[in-house]
Amino acid sequence: MPKPAKTPAAAPAGADPIVRMPGVEVHTGVKRSTVYAKVKDGTFPPPIQLGPRAVGWKLSVLNAWLASRPVGIATEPAGPRKRRAAKTGE
Numbered sequence: 001m002p003k004p005a006k007t008p009a010a011a012p013a014g015a016d017p018i019v020r021m022p023g024v025e026v027h028t029g030v031k032r033s034t035v036y037a038k039v040k041d042g043t044f045p046p047p048i049q050l051g052p053r054a055v056g057w058k059l060s061v062l063n064a065w066l067a068s069r070p071v072g073i074a075t076e077p078a079g080p081r082k083r084r085a086a087k088t089g090e
Contacts, residue, residue: 018048018056027062 021032030038038044045065047055 016058016060018050019059019062020054020056024057024062027059028066 019027021035024035025031028035030044035044039046045057045061047057050056
């Protein structure tokens with residue numbers, strides 16, 4: 001049975017909660033591998049180191065990144081099938 005998706009918990013007023021990876025995936029709609037690829041490219045905010053093997057992102061930083069994204073425009077490259085079809089003319 002799959003685990004329920006984790007969402008950022010409500011925080012006290014004025015607090016800026018830190019969101020761990022499952023919450024980042026739910027909040028942004030971007031999967032783990034893509035998040036880290038975008039961090040490497042500099043197109044996604046870098047994580048905050050919480051411990052030796054734990055990272056997170058401030059919710060306000062994620063919201064700012066989402067607000068900076070174009071609306072209604074696909075900015076991601078085409079998937080493997082579309083690229084293959086484009087090369088072969090299918």
